[in-house]
Amino acid sequence: xxxxxxxxxxxxxxxxxxxxxxxxxxxxxxxxxxxxxxxxxxxxxxxxxxxxxxxxxxxxxxxxxxxxxxxxxxxxxxxxxxxxxxxxxxxxxxxxxxxxxxxxxxxxxxxxxxxxxxxxxxxxxxxxxxxxxxxxxxxxxxxxxxxxxxxxxxxxxxxxxxxxxxxxxxxxxxxxxxxxxxxxxxxxxxxxxxxxxxxxxxxxxxxxxxxxxxxxxxxxxxxxxxxxxxxxxxxxxxxxxxxxxxxxxxxxxxxxxxxxxxxxxxxxxxxxxxxxxxxxxxxxxxxxxxxxxxxxxxxxxxxxxxxxx
Numbered sequence: 135x136x137x138x139x140x141x142x143x144x145x146x147x148x149x150x151x152x153x154x155x156x157x158x159x160x161x162x163x164x165x166x167x168x169x170x171x172x173x174x175x176x177x178x179x180x181x182x183x184x185x186x187x188x189x190x191x192x193x194x195x196x197x198x199x200x201x202x203x204x205x206x207x208x209x210x211x212x213x214x215x216x217x218x219x220x221x222x223x224x225x226x227x228x229x230x231x232x233x234x235x236x237x238x239x240x241x242x243x244x245x246x247x248x249x250x251x252x253x254x255x256x257x258x259x260x261x262x263x264x265x266x267x268x269x270x271x272x273x274x275x276x277x278x279x280x281x282x283x284x285x286x287x288x289x290x291x292x293x294x295x296x297x298x299x300x301x302x303x304x305x306x307x308x309x310x311x312x313x314x315x316x317x318x319x320x321x322x323x324x325x326x327x328x329x330x331x332x333x334x335x336x337x338x339x340x341x342x343x344x345x346x347x348x349x350x351x352x353x354x355x356x357x358x359x360x361x362x363x364x365x366x367x368x369x370x371x372x373x374x375x376x377x378x379x380x381x382x383x384x385x386x387x388x389x390x391x392x393x394x395x396x397x398x399x400x401x402x403x404x405x406x407x408x409x410x411x412x413x414x415x416x417x418x419x420x421x422x423x424x425x426x427x428x429x430x431x432x433x434x435x436x437x438x439x440x441x442x443x
Contacts, residue, residue: 135167135170135171135174137188138167138170138174138188138191138192138195140188141188141189141191141192142161142192142195142196145192145196145239145243146158146161146239148235152224152228152232153231153232153235155224156203156220156224156228156229156232157199157232157235157236159220159223159224160199160202160203160220160232161195161196161199163217165195165198165199167195168296168328168434169191169194169195169198169295169296169299170191170192170194170195170299171191171434172296172299172300172303172321172324172431172434173187173190173191173194173299173300173302173303174187174191174303175303175427175430175431175434176299176300176301176302176303176304176307176317176320176321176427176431177302177303177306177307178303178425178426178427179303179307179317179419179422179423179425179427179428179431180303180304180306180307180308180309180313180317181307181309182303182306182307182308184306186247186249186306187303187306189243189244189246189247190243190244190247190252190302190306191299192243193240193243193244193256194240194256194295194298194299194302196236196237196239196240196243197236197237197240197256197259197260197263197295198295199233199236200233200234200236200237200240201233201263201267201291201295203220203221203229203230203232203233203236204229204230204233204267205267206219206220206221206222206229207221207226207229207230208267208271209350209354210354211350220232237260240256241256244256249305251305252302252305252306255298255301255302255305256298256302258298259294259295259297259298262290262294263290263291263294263295265290266287266288266289266290266291266292266294267291269286269287269290269291270287270291270356273287273356273357274354274355274356274383275355275380275381275382275383276357276380277357277365277376277377277380277381279357279362280362281359281362281363284357284358284359284362285326288325288326288329288330289322289325289326292325292326292328292329293321293322293323293324293325293326293329294322294325295325296321296322296324296325296328297318297319297321297322297325298318298321299321300317300318300320300321300324301314301317301318301321303317304317304318312421313421313422316418316419316420316421316422317418317419317422319414319415319418320415320416320418320419320431320435321415323411323412323414323415323418323435324411324412324415324434324435324438326408326411327408327409327411327412327415327435327438327439328438330359330404330405330407330408330411331405331408331438331439331441333351333358333359333360333404334360334401334404334405334408335442335443336349336350336351336352336358336360337349337360337392337395337401338401349385349388352379352380352383352384352385352387352388352391353383353384353385354383355380355381355382355383356380357380358404359400359403359404359407360395360400360401360403360404361376361379361380361391361395361400363398363400363403363404364376364391364394364395364397364398364400365377367398367400368394368397368398369397372390372393372394372397372398373394375387375390375391375394376391376394379391405439408438408439409439411438412435412436412438412439415435415438416432416435419431419432
């Protein structure tokens with residue numbers, strides 16, 4: 135991971151000072167570097183130890199960071215990872231344009247690896263993520279979004295880059311097709327588990343631990359799984375409160391919505407959904423031989439649902 139950070143620092147160079155300033159601000163913002171870690175562990179499990187894994191790990195982090203820059207502008211977010219978002223610090227225009235720079239720099243880097251299959255995987259993943267972002271925008275302030283529609287958004291917007299990261303490790307190692315698919319399935323389920331856990335933490339975490347304000351999803355009118363479940367099983371009066379909160383957005387009804395979530399045990403329901411994804415991720419890599427990398431992938435799956443941040 136230190137070597138990945140060295141690649142990231144080297145590839146952020148630009149003769150435009152604001153590009154460098156905003157990019158360094160967001161990349162150094164204390165993220166977990168989960169996607170690069172998945173790629174490195176998958177490559178290790180596949181028996182690959184070449185330098186391309188560091189370049190590609192930086193690529194997936196740049197793609198992820200670009201989505202964060204654009205996300206925060208769309209969501210009008212002011213806090214991420216316990217500090218000001220880039221759009222709050224530098225303005226919306228700078229955030230969008232530096233996000234574009236990170237996307238294009240990521241594609242410059244993947245071309246350097248000179249592997250058409252790798253470029254196909256990353257190009258498809260980037261396009262799928264963009265579609266997921268638009269689907270999420272369409273779902274905002276819509277209380278009729280059901281669990282299936284919501285999971286479609288998660289799998290495109292969040293899980294796809296985890297899937298690509300794990301698949302790239304397999305491609306670098308030249309594994310058999312069934313092993314590559316197992317790694318890809320692991321990544322997809324892991325990413326889904328992470329997002330479902332984020333949904334739970336938005337209504338139960340500690341601000342100082344999760345690094346953002348509680349109720350951000352509600353303020354943005356996002357119908358996440360705890361809200362979808364609460365509306366499905368709550369008493370009509372409570373379900374109406376949740377519906378109106380999603381339609382209107384804002385934090386004014388947060389306490390009432392939280393009461394409805396707690397009354398319906400919706401957080402437990404969402405946690406169980408995350409645990410099912412964790413278990414599916416673990417089953418997917420049974421195709422791998424025993425190694426310290428496989429054990430670390432299993433530990434990461436466990437962390438995805440046990441974390442508090």
